[in-house]
Structure formats: C-alpha cells, structure tokens
Amino acid sequence: MRARRILLRLPGVIVLSDHFVLVMTVLYFLLIWAVYPHMAGRRNIANLFSNVWPLLALVIGQMFVLIVGGIDLSQTSIMAVTSVLGAMMMAGRFDPAKFEQNPLWGVVFSEQGGLLAGSGWAVPAAIMVMLFVGVGIGLLNGVAVAKLKMPPFMVTLVAMSFYSGLAIYLSRSENIMHLPDSFIAVGKGTVGPIPSAMLIVVTLAFLAFVILNLSILGRWLYAVGQNIRTARVSGIPTERVVVLAYVFSGFCAALGSILYSARLEAGRPTLGRNLLLDVIGAAVIGGISLYGGKGRVLWAVYGVLFFVVLDNSLNKMPLEFYSIDIIKGGVILLAALLDSLRTHIASRQTAPEGIF
Amino acid sequence: MTEWEIEFDRISKSFFGARALSEVSFSVGKGRTLGLIGENGAGKSTLMNILGGVFTQDEGTIRLSGKQYNPSCPADATRAGIAFIHQELNLFTNLSVADNLFIDGFPRIGRLPFIDKRRLHKRAAELLSFVDLHVSAGTPVEMLTPGERQLVEIAGALSRDARVIIFDEPTTSLTAAERKRLFDIIKRLQDQGRTIIYISHTLEDVLQVSDAIAVLRDGCLVNTGPVRKYSVDRMIADMVGRRIEQMYPARSTIPGSAAVLEVEGVTQPGIVRDISIKLHEKEVLGIFGLMGSGRSELARIIFGLDSCRTGRISIRGKDATGSSPAASIRKGMAFVTENRHQEGLLMEAAVSENLDLPSLRKFTRLGPARIIDRSRALKFANRIAETLRIKSGPIHTQKVRNLSGGNQQKVVIGKWMLAEPGVLILDEPTRGIDVGAKYEVYGTINKLAEGGVGILYISSELEELTGMCDRILVISNGEIRAEFARPDFDQEKILQAAFSGRAGYRTPSDNSGN
Numbered sequence: 001m002r003a004r005r006i007l008l009r010l011p012g013v014i015v016l017s018d019h020f021v022l023v024m025t026v027l028y029f030l031l032i033w034a035v036y037p038h039m040a041g042r043r044n045i046a047n048l049f050s051n052v053w054p055l056l057a058l059v060i061g062q063m064f065v066l067i068v069g070g071i072d073l074s075q076t077s078i079m080a081v082t083s084v085l086g087a088m089m090m091a092g093r094f095d096p097a098k099f100e101q102n103p104l105w106g107v108v109f110s111e112q113g114g115l116l117a118g119s120g121w122a123v124p125a126a127i128m129v130m131l132f133v134g135v136g137i138g139l140l141n142g143v144a145v146a147k148l149k150m151p152p153f154m155v156t157l158v159a160m161s162f163y164s165g166l167a168i169y170l171s172r173s174e175n176i177m178h179l180p181d182s183f184i185a186v187g188k189g190t191v192g193p194i195p196s197a198m199l200i201v202v203t204l205a206f207l208a209f210v211i212l213n214l215s216i217l218g219r220w221l222y223a224v225g226q227n228i229r230t231a232r233v234s235g236i237p238t239e240r241v242v243v244l245a246y247v248f249s250g251f252c253a254a255l256g257s258i259l260y261s262a263r264l265e266a267g268r269p270t271l272g273r274n275l276l277l278d279v280i281g282a283a284v285i286g287g288i289s290l291y292g293g294k295g296r297v298l299w300a301v302y303g304v305l306f307f308v309v310l311d312n313s314l315n316k317m318p319l320e321f322y323s324i325d326i327i328k329g330g331v332i333l334l335a336a337l338l339d340s341l342r343t344h345i346a347s348r349q350t351a352p353e354g355i356f
Numbered sequence: 357m358t359e360w361e362i363e364f365d366r367i368s369k370s371f372f373g374a375r376a377l378s379e380v381s382f383s384v385g386k387g388r389t390l391g392l393i394g395e396n397g398a399g400k401s402t403l404m405n406i407l408g409g410v411f412t413q414d415e416g417t418i419r420l421s422g423k424q425y426n427p428s429c430p431a432d433a434t435r436a437g438i439a440f441i442h443q444e445l446n447l448f449t450n451l452s453v454a455d456n457l458f459i460d461g462f463p464r465i466g467r468l469p470f471i472d473k474r475r476l477h478k479r480a481a482e483l484l485s486f487v488d489l490h491v492s493a494g495t496p497v498e499m500l501t502p503g504e505r506q507l508v509e510i511a512g513a514l515s516r517d518a519r520v521i522i523f524d525e526p527t528t529s530l531t532a533a534e535r536k537r538l539f540d541i542i543k544r545l546q547d548q549g550r551t552i553i554y555i556s557h558t559l560e561d562v563l564q565v566s567d568a569i570a571v572l573r574d575g576c577l578v579n580t581g582p583v584r585k586y587s588v589d590r591m592i593a594d595m596v597g598r599r600i601e602q603m604y605p606a607r608s609t610i611p612g613s614a615a616v617l618e619v620e621g622v623t624q625p626g627i628v629r630d631i632s633i634k635l636h637e638k639e640v641l642g643i644f645g646l647m648g649s650g651r652s653e654l655a656r657i658i659f660g661l662d663s664c665r666t667g668r669i670s671i672r673g674k675d676a677t678g679s680s681p682a683a684s685i686r687k688g689m690a691f692v693t694e695n696r697h698q699e700g701l702l703m704e705a706a707v708s709e710n711l712d713l714p715s716l717r718k719f720t721r722l723g724p725a726r727i728i729d730r731s732r733a734l735k736f737a738n739r740i741a742e743t744l745r746i747k748s749g750p751i752h753t754q755k756v757r758n759l760s761g762g763n764q765q766k767v768v769i770g771k772w773m774l775a776e777p778g779v780l781i782l783d784e785p786t787r788g789i790d791v792g793a794k795y796e797v798y799g800t801i802n803k804l805a806e807g808g809v810g811i812l813y814i815s816s817e818l819e820e821l822t823g824m825c826d827r828i829l830v831i832s833n834g835e836i837r838a839e840f841a842r843p844d845f846d847q848e849k850i851l852q853a854a855f856s857g858r859a860g861y862r863t864p865s866d867n868s869g870n
Binding site for chain 2: 210214215216217219220222223226227229230231232233234235236237293
C-alpha cells in the first residue's frame with residue numbers, strides 16, 4: 001500500500017525536483033550519443049562548453065529581470081552596440097574602402113585604427129567602455145520601467161530596435177576586424193588549463209548566487225517579483241530594486257558581448273541577432289518563471305546546458321537550418337507547457353481554491 | 357409539511373486526507389431563508405462550493421426540489437437555478453448595468469447576432485425597479501456605490517430566474533440604510549418563492565433575516581433549527597464549541613503622555629481635509645468611518661504610501677512628512693493594511709520569509725555586502741510565531757498560501773512585531789477571520805499597547821472599536837467630525853457623527869420610507 005503510494009507520487013517528485021532539467025539533459029545526451037558517437041568526443045565537448053559560457057552570462061542577467069516580473073528584450077541589441085563600440089576603440093586598423101563614409105571616421109577611428117589602438121590601455125579601456133554602455137542602457141530601461149511605469153515589454157522592445165539600428169548605423173553594417181590579440185584571448189584563451197571565458201562566467205554565476213541567495217538585495221528581488229505592493233508596504237525600495245535588475249541585465253549582456261566578440265575576433269553590428277529566443281528559451285527550460293518571483297542560478301545553468309546540448313545535437317543531424325529553428329521552437333514551447341504542468345502539480349499538492 | 361427546496365444528505369468531502377465535511381445533512385424549505393454560520397474553516401465554503409459545482413462531494417447526495425442534483429461544473433449550478441452573490445462582487449465595472457445583467461444571454465434581434473437594445477433596456481429596467489435601484493440601465497457600473505453594485509448582482513440573479521440565491525457576507529460594505537433595503541429585498545424574494553442561503557459573521561444580521569439557522573463546526577453540523585431557538589450568545593457558543601465570556605480583553609494600561617505620532621493639518625484635496633491627530637504611547641486610538649469616508653486613505657498618507665498636499669506628520673518627535681514607507685518603517689512605524697492578500701503578504705513565500713521581510717536590515721553582517729544572517733533571522737521569526745501561536749508547519753518551508761485566514765493575519769501582525777515599531781497602524785485587522793482568531797488578535801493588540809506601542813486602530817466595526825480603544829475619532833467625508841473618550845462611548849452618537857456631512861449621500865432617514 002505504502003509502496004504503491006510512493007510509486008504513484010514518483011512522477012510528481014521527479015517533475016518537481018530541482019534537478020529535473022539536468023536529468024533530462026543527461027538522458028537526452030545519452031540518447032543522441034548512441035546515434036552519433038562523436039557527440040562525446042573531446043573536441044565536441046570542448047565546443048559544447050565554449051557555447052555554454054557566453055549564453056549563461058546572458059541568461060543570468062535575463063533571470064534577474066524575470067525575477068522582478070519584467071523581461072529584457074534589449075539584451076541582444078546591447079551586445080551589438082557594445083561590440084561595435086568596443087571594436088571601434090581598439091581595432092588595429094580600418095579599411096578606408098569600407099569605413100570612409102562612416103559618421104565617426106576621423107573622429108573615433110581612422111585608417112591607423114581606433115582611438116586607443118596600440119596603447120597598452122586599449123583593451124581594458126575598451127572593455128570598461130563596453131560594460132559601462134551595457135550598464136547605461138540597462139539603467140535607461142530600468143528607469144523607464146520603474147519610475148515612468150512603462151510596460152517592460154514595450155520599453156525593451158523599442159530599446160532592441162533602437163540599439164540594433166544604432167549598431168548598424170555606427171558601423172555602416174560592416175564587421176570591424178583586426179582586434180588586439182589580448183582582447184581575443186578573453187574569449188578564446190585559457191588560464192592554466194581553464195578557459196578564461198569559463199573563469200569569467202563562473203565568477204559571474206557565483207556573484208549572482210551570493211546576491212540572490214544570501215543578500216538582502218536577493219530577498220528584495222524575489223519579494224518585488226512575487227508581489228510588488230506587499231514589497232512596497234514592507235519598506236522595500238521597489239523602484240531601486242527594479243532598476244538594479246535591468247542594470248545587471250545590461251551588464252551581463254555587455255559581458256556576453258565581450259565573450260562573443262572575442263571569439264568571433266570582430267566587432268559585429270548583427271551580433272546576437274538570433275540569440276533572443278535562445279536566451280529566453282534557456283531561461284524557460286531551466287524553470288525560471290515568466291510571471292516573476294521564481295528563478296535560481298542553478299536553474300539557469302541547467303537550462304543553458306540543455307539548450308546547448310540540444311542545439312549541438314541538431315547541428316549534428318542532417319537537417320536544414322530552418323528545420324533546426326522549428327525543432328528548437330517546439331522544444332521551448334514544450335518547456336513552457338511543462339512549466340505550467342509543474343505549477344499545476346505543485347498546486348494540486350495544496351488545498352484547492354474554491355470560488356468562495 | 358414543509359416543501360424542501362434543497363436537501364443535503366450526509367455530504368462528506370476530504371482534501372488530501374484532511375476532512376473538510378463529514379456527513380452533513382440539513383434541508384432548506386422552499387421560499388425560506390437559512391442562515392449558515394460557522395468559523396472560517398468550519399466547512400461553509402466547501403459546502404457552498406459543492407452546491408455551486410466547483411467541487412464534487414466524496415459521499416452523500418443533494419436534492420433540489422426532491423430531484424437528484426449532481427453538478428459537474430459551475431455552469432450546471434447556474435442552469436439548475438442557483439445564484440451566488442459574493443462578498444467581492446463579480447461585475448464588469450466598465451460595462452453598463454444592462455450589459456452586466458444579460459452578459460450571458462443578451463436578447464437578440466430574431467436569430468441574428470445583434471443585441472436588441474430596446475428589449476435589453478426594458479427588461480433591465482424592470483429588474484432594477486424590483487430591487488429598488490433607481491438608476492438608468494445604461495449607467496456604467498463603476499459609477500455605482502458598493503451597495504448599489506450588490507443590487508445589480510441580485511438583479512442579475514433574477515435575470516437568470518434563480519430559484520436559490522446564496523448571499524456571502526453581503527453587508528460588510530453597506531451603510532445602515534442599504535442594509536435595511538437589502539433585507540427588504542430578501543423578504544420580497546422569499547415572497548416570490550425563492551430560497552435564500554445567507555452566510556455571515558455578523559450574527560445580528562443572520563438572526564434578523566433568517567427563518568432557520570444551521571451551525572457548522574470543524575466540518576460537522578452542530579445543530580439546525582428555527583431561528584426563534586437562537587440568540588447571538590448561543591450561536592457563538594455553538595460555532596466555537598465553548599463560551600467566550602468576554603470578547604474584548606480588559607485594558608490593563610493607561611495611555612502615557614508622550615506623543616508617538618503627531619499629524620497636523622493634513623490635507624489632500626478630494627480625500628482628506630485638515631486632519632490633526634495626536635497618538636500617545638500605550639494608547640489605542642480608534643478611527644471609525646464608513647466606506648469611502650477617507651479612513652484607509654488617511655492611514656496610507658500617514659504611512660507614506662500616498663502623498664498629501666499640506667500638513668505635517670512626525671513620529672516620536674522626528675519629522676516624517678512625505679517620507680516613503682521605507683523611511684516610515686525606519687522611524688518606527690508599522691502598517692497592517694486592510695487587504696492582506698494584496699498588500700500584506702507574499703502568498704507563495706514561506707512564513708519566515710514574510711515575517712522578517714520588513715526587518716531584514718537588522719539581520720545583516722559583512723557590512724556593505726549586506727549578507728543576511730539567516731539563522732538569527734529564523735530564530736527571531738520562530739519566537740514571534742510562538743508568541744502569536746501561528747498554526748503552521750516549519751515556518752521556513754510552510755507557504756503562507758496554505759494557512760487559514762486567521763493565521764495569515766497573525767503573520768501580517770507578526771512581521772510588524774518583529775520590526776519593533778513605536779507606532780502601529782491597523783486597518784481592519786480582524787476582517788474575514790473567525791471568532792477564535794479575532795480574540796487572539798485583540799489580546800495581541802493589548803499586549804503591544806502595554807509594551808508602549810501607540811496604536812491607530814481603523815475599523816468599520818463599531819463594536820470592536822468600543823471594546824478595544826481608549827479614544828475614538830470619527831471620520832466622515834474626509835474630515836474628523838467627533839472625538840469620544842472611553843467612558844463616553846455611545847454607539848448611536850458615534851454612528852450619527854459618521855453619517856454627518858456625507859455630501860451627496862442619502863442619509864438613513866431618506867431611505868426609511870421603503
């Protein structure tokens with residue numbers, strides 16, 4: 001009798017477990033491995049993880065905004081605009097044929113390279129500028145949402161359109177090559193045996209963990225996402241908390257931009273163009289709620305892992321690129337469905353609510 | 357021989373092994389009014405949800421006019437002629453009265469998908485005149501007072517020709533005149549042969565309106581019988597299972613002379629005018645006012661949730677004019693809002709996370725990193741939970757959503773006790789909680805006052821205020837109209853003051869002709 005009860009509850013326990021997505025990822029990986037043995041090859045595993053780090057940086061930032069009940073659609077455009085700006089400052093030389101018509105030609109950069117080209121400070125300064133711009137755009141988003149009470153979806157959708165347009169305008173649609181080696185090393189190099197991208201993003205994840213789980217700010221973020229009116233009555237500076245979430249998201253987007261630009265060895269005005277669905281998809285797969293108030297660093301990690309494994313396996317299959325998108329979209333939809341199922345099971349384990 | 361409209365026959369229902377109803381049997385006569393009473397959690401809601409087709413009973417049967425009745429969804433209940441008038445009304449405030457009345461079945465032009473406006477307004481006007489609501493059928497519902505909206509709901513039930521109408525706490529937001537009108541209408545509904553189930557915690561109302569009473573306690577029917585066998589005392593004794601000799605605990609302290617809260621000349625156009633209040637330590641100062649008198653709005657201004665144009669507020673001598681809730685809390689203020697679900701609690705969070713929310717700053721270490729010392733916070737939260745006897749599982753895992761209303765309210769009060777305030781504002785602190793929990797809340801308020809806290813006690817229940825307060829201020833139409841000190845409490849005079857100066861409002865005498 002008892003055994004039967006435990007058995008009956010087992011599916012619920014697995015689905016509700018914190019590690020459900022990890023279990024799914026491992027199962028899926030094993031399944032694909034059986035068909036494509038080179039899935040588990042050293043090179044593919046390395047490639048797989050190199051895709052994990054920058055995406056994880058973005059998802060962690062997105063998670064902060066999702067926790068306070070918002071959404072940041074402008075992350076990918078922040079990547080584009082910071083990628084172009086950073087490259088303009090530090091690139092070694094510019095091809096006049098491509099850039100002579102540029103509005104910033106002769107002001108910020110010329111044939112001899114960007115403003116700081118050749119200087120020992122070029123790379124750290126460019127990185128600082130990229131992060132600063134990311135934070136600045138996040139601040140504007142946050143102020144529009146928290147102080148001006150504009151809907152986050154609208155604010156960040158417009159921001160997305162504005163900044164991706166700006167990135168293309170600033171670069172005249174050209175990729176900016178000839179980035180310094182020390183910048184490229186940020187994305188591709190290693191510190192000892194550890195990839196530097198991993199070091200950076202693991203540090204970011206640790207920081208996010210400390211904020212969310214141990215600090216006052218973390219409790220405030222969740223409280224604002226669960227019920228902003230209760231949060232305000234309880235003395236939480238709700239506007240500041242919301243602004244901070246968007247600022248953090250902008251910071252993470254800029255960090256992602258640094259890692260992607262370094263890997264591509266270029267400042268790219270279309271950087272992250274197709275990444276938005278990946279970011280939000282990975283967050284949703286991880287179980288971070290689009291309704292606010294729920295999300296953990298571990299969930300973000302699992303969501304990204306699953307998404308990257310899925311993406312990697314689809315690339316191994318003999319599929320057209322558009323069918324990959326169809327499958328990816330389907331999986332994200334399934335994850336969203338599972339999320340509502342999970343909520344349903346969880347609520348069934350508590351007393352039902354009547355109309356009274 | 358009575359003709360039964362509704363017969364409940366040994367109804368039982370459990371949720372996850374917890375028995376909500378066990379073998380409840382009683383009947384309601386056709387054209388009669390049954391008063392259904394019981395503490396929160398006694399099973400009234402479960403029983404009504406079964407009648408309404410929201411839940412299905414585990415055992416037992418229901419018969420309507422002698423016929424088996426097994427609703428599988430709320431629409432079945434509506435088809436069977438059962439209508440609910442809820443405490444929180446279900447109207448579309450942006451639509452007109454007529455639209456609301458016929459929203460689920462507009463009269464159409466022939467079989468075309470167009471609304472027959474003429475017929476709609478004619479039928480709406482007939483229904484409105486039956487319920488004594490003299491407004492045009494085209495009036496948007498948002499223009500109506502809460503009492504008038506309730507009449508629209510009743511008219512809506514009549515538009516579907518409901519045979520059984522269930523009222524859930526219908527008088528909480530009504531004025532005395534509106535309440536009298538409601539009782540007249542209930543009488544007329546009865547005369548038409550409709551059957552009423554009347555659920556309320558206001559026992560005097562239940563006695564006045566009902567033909568018979570049924571008392572539930574812990575999922576069982578305690579007793580049922582004609583109304584003449586019942587008194588308020590007996591009803592309370594039956595509901596609680598013991599006699600509460602003295603509802604309001606005796607005050608043991610005398611208010612001090614030091615003012616903890618001073619409000620001077622606070623004005624916000626259209627809301628409150630020239631309000632001055634002085635609250636002393638160890639004092640319980642009541643504020644009585646009717647719906648819309650500005651009583652809750654005043655509290656929100658004092659706490660810093662809303663702004664005021666002119667005036668000064670100071671807490672323990674420190675200026676607090678125009679400060680944010682965060683600043684008010686730092687200066688020692690606390691605010692139990694009237695709506696605990698929307699502004700008091702994080703329903704999905706654990707009890708402990710609700711308790712320490714306003715006081716997190718007290719539990720930090722590592723300076724600027726503001727890391728929370730969780731074990732210390734939990735220790736303090738546990739102490740509060742014990743003091744208030746919050747019935748809950750382990751407080752760091754138990755979600756607030758799954759607590760009873762009374763225990764949820766204790767969590768709201770507890771979270772402010774943990775903040776150790778000097779001034780505590782309570783807005784309807786016992787709304788919707790049962791008699792036992794009320795008694796405990798009163799005791800807690802007294803203890804806080806003994807400890808030196810000044811308490812501003814806002815309530816629409818006059819009896820509660822006269823039982824608990826040292827002084828009562830009466831607010832009406834945004835102004836303080838009268839002040840009463842404890843020996844001179846006179847419910848009639850307080851009510852008169854509350855009705856005075858209500859511009860554009862019908863006074864009780866205008867409506868007494870019905």
